[in-house]
Amino acid sequence: MTKKQFRLLGFIICSGAVAWYVYFHNQFYTHLRTDNMEALTAFKSDHIKGFRGQQILVHKDFEESLARLETYAAAQEITLMVNQSYRKQGQKVSRAVVNPANRSNHLIGFAIDANISYQGVKYFAANLKRSKLDQLPEPISNFIKAVRKDKSLRWGGDFRKQDPVHFDVPINLTRPKTWEAYFKRCQKDVENASYVWEFWKL
Helix, strand or coil, X not given: CCHHHHHHHHHHHHHXXXXXXXXXXXXXXXXXXXXXXXXXXXXXXXXXXEHHHCCCEEEHHHHHHHHHHHHHHHHHCCEEEXXXXXXXXXXXXXXXXXXXXXXXXXXXXCEEEEEEEEXXXXXXXXXXXXXXXXXXXXXXXXXXXXXXXXXXXXXXXXXXXXXXXXXXXXXXXXXXXXXXXXXXXHHHHHHHCCECCCHHHC
């Protein structure tokens, strides 16, 4: 192998390794800087993780509820793999289980959509429906039971049109005026936000 071929091979291997890492572990190019945000923040925990490293962007007042979700998940040794947290108005939703609501709690950072991982196996919406709860591993069933007992949290599997990967606090139903205020503040946060990689905007 010539030096030129060796360098080319090295470049291909390094580029492939970087692309693989970014794709599966660290989608920093989608992460918003939250330092100057008034309403939103990035949530991190051991048992609630972003799918492929995506950022879990939520309202600061939702963190306490997520901390309880974390406690319920940790007690059963399961992990919630979050596909979506805060969603900007008009943002397209890929592979949505149900059609996004106009006054969704995702629009104010008070909801997450998450698949459940237990002992290396992932459980998706089709596996998590109400009718299949008794067929799931006991830790997953126990987790969902704990969420259902929590008076402030909702599990989407209990919705008339089931959305079993959805967990939220129903601000849109219980405090509509607060929902409006949160919505405006969150929209302003993301409109003014820069991406983590945009270091020149610091």
